[in-house]
Amino acid sequence: MAPLRIVIGRDEEGVAAQPEDSPTTKKPARPDSRVPLTRWEAAAAAAVFLIFSVGLFCIFLTMPEGDYDKILRLPRNLSDLRVLKDNLAIYARDYQAKFILGYCSIYIFMQTFMIPGTIFLSLLAGALFGVIKGVILVVFSATSGASSCYFLSKLIGRPLISWLWPEKLRFFQAEIAKRREKLLNYMLFLRITPSLPNTFINLASPIVDIPFRIFFLATLVGLIPASYVTVRAGLALGDLKSVRDLYDFKTLFVLFLIGFISIAPTILKRKRTYE
Template sequence: MEMEVETSFGEKANVGSGFPLKIWEVVAAFTIVLVFSLGLFCVYLTMPASDYSFLKLPQSLEDLQVLRGHLETYTRDYTAQVLVGYCAVYIFMQTFMIPGTVFMSLLAGALFGVLKGVALVVFTATAGASSCFFLSKLVGRPLVFSLWPDKLSFFQAQVAKRKHKLLNYMLFLRVTPTLPNTFINVASPIVDVPYHIFFLATFIGLIPAAYVTVRAGLALGELRSLGDLYDFQSIATLFFIGVVSVTPTLVGKNKEA
């Protein structure tokens, strides 16, 4: 049974429907997936001949350690091809919200070192988040309403209260784990966050966490769980940066009061 309700966004949404997407949205999403998949396949065709049976999206530290062991020598011989392949896979995962990008960030540190690794992760993460932003702008609205209605209402209210200092607030969200990055990517166009603010907050705000993760990738063999990535000092540092980024918003509100 379907029922239309008025949302806090002044729109009507279907509640209780089995599938929230319309036919044209399904076709558009499928076309985008197909284009990305063909792009990945073309990148694969440009890679030098080798045994690629070891290649898989890492979903655990064990997968990542095996992948690193195979790729170290390969990266030295075919650096450009590995960079292109890495960027394509990371952007694909980020665009379609596929879990495992934290393992890709660790891999960047293991293969390229801290400075190159951070630059690579920030670039690919920003590109992937931007791609997800525009994909959500096209077909994501019904899915976001269906999956995260309460979280979306909260995000909308916070964005509305901070329109004049929105960059600071978005930086705060990116630096701290207040809201998941995946949710921020898909919800930002729905709550009318301008793309230039989304881009700047993503590009700048991801640097601290990228540094922590990439640096941990240098000692990949010593990691026993993802919990080892963020010790108390790392988490405290990220929250401190987040508080600093949101301080101008709070000061501005106090002055207005």
């Protein structure tokens, strides 16, 4: 018997979907709006989320007392981030070790469960800790969160990514198949450049059989250039008008240049093979 699949979503009229074998069921206009997870996959995802949430709550309990109404707010825009930075400056200075623990935990949690907003945390790292310490914090947190997302996707990711990005997944799988011999170079290129969203790479990598050691190393090294750009921008947070300003033409050119250098050995080897 085929596994029972949970359907999350509603049809265009906002009415909860009926069972497919019902004689009165109308065929939904947008079947792709539903998340295909089996009951066990949904339970596993909920269990992992609960474990992470409990861990985050336990870390919160160890934090020194403070004005939590002001410092425990995830920024939604640059204005919120500037206010948060001002509220956190003294707290981060007086309780640096515990603040860093809380910062990394929140970053990893958001990265694991694909919650938007980590770019604001990267800017915050630069504003509070400077370039060197900020880059170390961001790269460590982003790599840890991406690794957690990798293993979570290994558990339940195949139906999700096939639902979210079916064409992009097929393209990625074909590209990986062509570059098995120099897979690390190709993964470095993807991490350094904005060719594919990092969320997609985190989810798709275990599905297309990218070994974790290659995924981890490419993430650790490949995120450094973009992290440096974001963290450095955090030093001038007051002058930043939009998140889009982070990646202007000059910055993108440099990132792609670094990316092409990373895949140069693959290109040269292929050229020699054809010769």
